[in-house]
Amino acid sequence: MAPLHTLQVEVNGQDQVLSVQPRQHLVDFLRNELGLKGSHLGCEHGVCGACTVEVDGRIVRGCLTLAIQTQGCKVRTIEGLSNDGDVRDLQESFIRNNALQCGFCTPGMVMAAKELLERKPDATREEVREWMSGNYCRCTGYHAIVDAICETLAERAAKSQKVKA
Amino acid sequence: MKSPPFDYCKPAALGEVFALLGELGDDARILAGGQTLMATLNMRLSEPSILIDITGLSELRGIRVQGDRLYIGALATHTDIEQSPLVAQHAPLLAQAAPHIAHRAIRNAGTWGGSIAYGDPAAEWPCCLSALEGTIHLQGRAGVRRVSATDFFQDLYTTALEPGEIVVGADVPLATAADWAGFDELARRHGDYAVAGLGISARFQGTVAHRVHLSFLGIGPIPLRARRTEALLAGKTLDTASIEIAVASLKSELDPLPDLTHTADTKRHLATVLARRLLQAAHASRAAMPA
Amino acid sequence: MDLTGEITLDAPRRQVWDALNDPGVLAACIPGCESVEVVSPTEKTARVMIKVGPVRARFSGRILLSDIVDAESCSMSFDGSGGAAGMARGKSEVQLFDEADQRTRLRYTVQASVAGKLGQVGGRMIDAAAKQMADQFFAAFRAQLAPDAGEVKASSVVADLPGPALTSDQSRSRGAGTTHASEHGLRMKWFTLGALSCAIVIWLGSRFY
Numbered sequence: 001m002a003p004l005h006t007l008q009v010e011v012n013g014q015d016q017v018l019s020v021q022p023r024q025h026l027v028d029f030l031r032n033e034l035g036l037k038g039s040h041l042g043c044e045h046g047v048c049g050a051c052t053v054e055v056d057g058r059i060v061r062g063c064l065t066l067a068i069q070t071q072g073c074k075v076r077t078i079e080g081l082s083n084d085g086d087v088r089d090l091q092e093s094f095i096r097n098n099a100l101q102c103g104f105c106t107p108g109m110v111m112a113a114k115e116l117l118e119r120k121p122d123a124t125r126e127e128v129r130e131w132m133s134g135n136y137c138r139c140t141g142y143h144a145i146v147d148a149i150c151e152t153l154a155e156r157a158a159k160s161q162k163v164k165a
Numbered sequence: 166m167k168s169p170p171f172d173y174c175k176p177a178a179l180g181e182v183f184a185l186l187g188e189l190g191d192d193a194r195i196l197a198g199g200q201t202l203m204a205t206l207n208m209r210l211s212e213p214s215i216l217i218d219i220t221g222l223s224e225l226r227g228i229r230v231q232g233d234r235l236y237i238g239a240l241a242t243h244t245d246i247e248q249s250p251l252v253a254q255h256a257p258l259l260a261q262a263a264p265h266i267a268h269r270a271i272r273n274a275g276t277w278g279g280s281i282a283y284g285d286p287a288a289e290w291p292c293c294l295s296a297l298e299g300t301i302h303l304q305g306r307a308g309v310r311r312v313s314a315t316d317f318f319q320d321l322y323t324t325a326l327e328p329g330e331i332v333v334g335a336d337v338p339l340a341t342a343a344d345w346a347g348f349d350e351l352a353r354r355h356g357d358y359a360v361a362g363l364g365i366s367a368r369f370q371g372t373v374a375h376r377v378h379l380s381f382l383g384i385g386p387i388p389l390r391a392r393r394t395e396a397l398l399a400g401k402t403l404d405t406a407s408i409e410i411a412v413a414s415l416k417s418e419l420d421p422l423p424d425l426t427h428t429a430d431t432k433r434h435l436a437t438v439l440a441r442r443l444l445q446a447a448h449a450s451r452a453a454m455p456a
Numbered sequence: 457m458d459l460t461g462e463i464t465l466d467a468p469r470r471q472v473w474d475a476l477n478d479p480g481v482l483a484a485c486i487p488g489c490e491s492v493e494v495v496s497p498t499e500k501t502a503r504v505m506i507k508v509g510p511v512r513a514r515f516s517g518r519i520l521l522s523d524i525v526d527a528e529s530c531s532m533s534f535d536g537s538g539g540a541a542g543m544a545r546g547k548s549e550v551q552l553f554d555e556a557d558q559r560t561r562l563r564y565t566v567q568a569s570v571a572g573k574l575g576q577v578g579g580r581m582i583d584a585a586a587k588q589m590a591d592q593f594f595a596a597f598r599a600q601l602a603p604d605a606g607e608v609k610a611s612s613v614v615a616d617l618p619g620p621a622l623t624s625d626q627s628r629s630r631g632a633g634t635t636h637a638s639e640h641g642l643r644m645k646w647f648t649l650g651a652l653s654c655a656i657v658i659w660l661g662s663r664f665y
Contacts, residue, residue, distance in 0.1 A: 002172040002215075022173035022216065025203070044166055045204040045577070046271060058244070058273040064203040065274065068173055069196075069218065115269060133355040134268025166540075166573075191512070201510050208573045209540035211512040283509055286584065321581070321588045322509035358580060386584045422587070424580040 009070045011036070012080030020067045026060075027051045029067035030077055038078040038107045042136065049135030052108040053077050059115045078107035087114050090152045097148040101139035108135050113149045121157065125150055168206040175218040179333075183306045185217055186329045193217055195331055197240060200267070200275035201283055225278065225333055228252060234300075234336040239278025244269070246277060255339045258297060258346035258364055262289040265348070268356045278332040281317075284324045287358040287383045291318050293348065295388035296364035296380035299337040305330035314388075321386035343368050343375070345450055347443040350382065351435050353426075359383045360427050363439040365447065372402045372451045381436055384421045393418045394440075403448035411444060412437045457546075457582045459566040463594050464559055467601040469552045472560045473527040475601055476550065485596035487589050490514075498522065506538070508585045513541035513574060528552055542572020566590070 004019040011034060018033055030036040030053070042048035044063045051062035054076040081087060090113055093099075100106040109132070116123060116131045123131065128149050129142075137145065173196075176182050185193055194202055196216040205211050219225065225240040228249050235255040237246065246252050247263035266272055266280075266289050280290040281301060294301070294314040301317045303310045303326060312325045314335075319325065326332065340346065350362030362382040368375040377398045379391040394414040401407040421432035465472055475481045479492040479500060486492070488505040495501060498521040506513045517536025524530045529552065535545040546568030553561040569575070570582055578585070 002170050005173060021170065023168040023170050023206075025168070025207070028167070044207050046200060049268070049270065052270050059270045060274050061200070061270050063207065064200055064271075066173070066196075066199070066203070066216075069199070069220070071175075112270065130264075130355050131269060134270060191507075204577075205510040208577060210573060210577065211510060213512075285509065287580070321584045323588075386588065422584050424583060426580075 005068050007068055007071060009067075009072070010074045012076055012083070022066065022068050024067045025063050026053060026055075026065040026067050026070060026075070027062035030062070030075075033067075036077050036079055040104055040107060042104070047136075048105075049108045049112060050105055052111040052135065054081070054111060054114075059111050078110060081111065081114060087117070089155060090114065090117065090149070093148040093152045093155075094145070097144045097151065099140060099144040099148040105135060105137040105139075109137070109145055113152075116149065117152065117156065121153065121160075123153060128153070166207050166209060168203075169209055169212045171206075171213055172215040173218065174215065175221045177221055179222055179224065179304065182217055182219060182222075182331065183304075183329060185215070186331075187306060189215065190328060195219055195282075197279045198242065198275040200271050201279065201285075219331065230255065230339065231336065233339055235339055236334055236336040237277050238334045239276060239281075239332050241277045243267075243272035243275050243277070243280075247272060256297070256337050256346075257340055258293050258348055258366055259290075259337070261346065261348040262293050262364060265289055265350050265352075265356075265359070265362070277335065281335055282324065282326060282332045284318050284322055284387065285358075286321065286386050287362070289348075289350070289359075289362065289364075289382065292362060292364045292380050292382035292388045294335060294337065295390060296346075296366045296378045297337040298366075298378070299335050301325075301335045302333045303327075303330045304333045309333070315390075318387040341368075343370065345369060345447045347446055349439050349443055351439065360424075361421075361432050361435040361439060363436065363443055365443050367447055369451050372448065374398050374401055374403055374447070379415075379440065381419070381439075384419060384432055384436055386422065389419070391415055391418050398444075403444050403451075408441055408444045408448075412441060415440055457566075457568050457570075457586055459568075459583070459586050459590060460564065461590060461594075462561060462563045463598070464555055464561050465598060465601055466559055468558045469554055469560045470527050471601065472552055472562060475597070481597070481600050484600060485593050487592045487596075498524070502536075504536075508578070508581065508588075511541070511574065511578065513538040515541075515544065517544070538572070538574060540573070542570060542574035542576075544568060544570045544574075562594075564590070 002022055005022055006017065007020045008017050016034065020029060027039045027041055030039050039053050039062055040050040041063060042050035046061045046064045052059050053062040055065065055070055056073050087110060090110060112132060112135050116128065120127060120131065125146065128146050132145065192214045194213040194216055196202060196218045197220060220240060225238045227238045228241055228245065228251050229236055230251065235251060243263055243266045246259055253260045277290060280288050284291050295318065299314045300311050301314065303312060305327060306329060317325045345367045347365045350359035352359045360383055364380045365378065367377040377395050379395055381389040381391065394411050397414050398407060398411055415437050416433060419433050419436055421429045423429045479494050483489045483492040486502065486504055488507055490503040490505055492500055492502045500519045502517055502519065504515045506515055515536040515538045517534055519532055519534045522531045529550060531547060531549050533547045537543050546566060548564060548566040551563045555561050566586065568586065
């Protein structure tokens with residue numbers, strides 16, 4: 001078996017130092033070594049988006065990232081994002097719009113949407129649909145998810161208008 | 166599925182990379198963004214003994230103007246290129262193509278160099294490099310080589326890379342005011358591998374197309390330049406008549422490879438749809454410019 | 457996946473046929489081939505390392521020959537397992553035709569399917585990859601034949617005969633896969649006919665003079 005490597009990584013604001021097998025991907029590391037079960041595995045080859053996590057401020061496919069590659073990085077999972085309160089409004093909008101049923105895709109959806117809210121605050125509905133097309137849902141039929149994100153975009157835009165005024 | 170076991174290292178210098186490749190050959194795989202490699206390993210479609218992580222090599226980073234070229238280092242991510250003001254200004258074709266690459270999470274990790282080194286027939290960067298007649302920079306123990314895009318992409322997943330070499334970057338000519346660039350692709354769902362795609366780089370004098378490069382992806386095993394059709398468009402205004410001549414020419418010039426879901430005829434048809442759309446857009450753009 | 461192709465080789469039909477059946481030649485020509493073993497005249501096993509893009513998959517497979525028409529055509533069915541990567545199976549047909557100047561036209565058709573992960577992930581590439589492998593195989597095969605072409609020309613008296621000299625019925629009755637025996641038999645047949653016709657001409661001639 002290949003030798004273990006020492007991994008030093010900040011996860012949800014906490015420094016972690018652990019020995020990892022090089023082949024262990026980030027989501028297996030988060031779930032199995034750190035007990036953070038919020039990140040899910042669907043396809044394990046980068047297509048479904050259920051594994052979406054944040055590394056150094058950017059969303060990535062956790063299943064296509066080796067744990068060892070996050071050496072010295074800041075990782076945030078849905079647990080951390082939720083605790084930080086960054087997307088409280090988005091999460092409430094999801095609930096209001098019934099944008100989750102089984103909830104399996106939801107952490108990935110919220111992580112992906114978070115980056116949209118940050119990077120494309122004036123996204124149109126079409127742009128939201130395109131952005132979110134990297135995350136699969138088997139339950140909702142997607143419209144409720146898109147509705148929830150658009151509502152949050154609109155709310156935030158209104159709020160920043162108010163602030164300007 | 167879980168990857169098979171492998172070892173991992175992250176060299177601090179390029180020389181170490183070449184030494185390892187020389188020693189281990191194909192048993193070692195280069196890891197940059199890993200968006201293709203990790204999917205392959207997770208599905209156990211490859212079982213290397215070690216991954217060589219090259220993301221620590223700062224000389225492979227950066228997007229900068231170098232003389233009359235825009236140089237993009239191998240480690241530039243698709244998002245870096247998508248968001249770069251230098252790319253938007255000097256290589257707008259790349260800025261147009263970037264949002265078509267997979268999805269945001271993949272663009273945040275996948276790299277310019279990785280896409281070029283694999284040369285997937287449906288990949289956007291090889292198609293754009295072919296349209297812009299860019300140059301790929303390779304490096305191995307023996308030093309740096311520069312290969313034109315035309316010579317670099319040779320056959321299905323076969324490039325000019327020799328064993329022991331890696332892609333360190335690639336450059337494209339700087340766009341001028343006389344240039345027009347357009348990119349579009351057709352996929353069943355946004356972010357899927359494209360069924361057909363087209364990158365056009367054209368130089369105009371007023372509304373007359375001086376030279377036109379039509380580079381197709383997803384049609385053949387490598388980016389396909391429709392040179393016969395390009396020759397027909399040279400010196401013409403891209404009005405309806407010229408576009409129809411071009412479309413007719415493409416129908417006979419293109420000989421697409423079918424795939425599991427699309428016949429050669431379908432691909433040929435989709436290629437002409439893209440050609441029409443982009444050539445019309447080019448014409449409209451030039452016609453709208455002040456004389 | 458369906459693939460058909462035709463190439464012309466600078467070697468006579470018998471030599472092409474023998475080369476196609478030679479495990480050493482196959483091992484040298486199949487891209488990524490690690491070994492070919494003969495189990496019987498109609499069965500071979502092979503190990504091939506498939507390298508397409510990022511994929512490295514080692515396939516172990518079996519090739520079964522059938523419908524053999526000596527030096528003319530045969531069908532091959534193959535099935536292979538790539539371990540975790542998936543499985544491949546298919547059929548192919550090869551036909552050889554004489555061309556002028558001691559050359560042979562080879563026509564092949566392949567139907568294949570790939571199952572498992574390789575098929576799922578690589579599905580859109582299968583046609584292109586198969587074509588590339590076929591092109592590589594025949595380029596190597598052509599090179600294998602080239603150094604011998606001069607040598608074999610002199611001795612291939614049998615192959616020079618008009619034809620396909622035998623109907624498929626006749627060759628089947630001789631038995632599949634026999635090479636030297638049928639060559640010899642054919643030579644004997646024509647020699648006998650030649651001798652007989654000479655004898656008849658001489659006898660007729662003697663009648664009139």
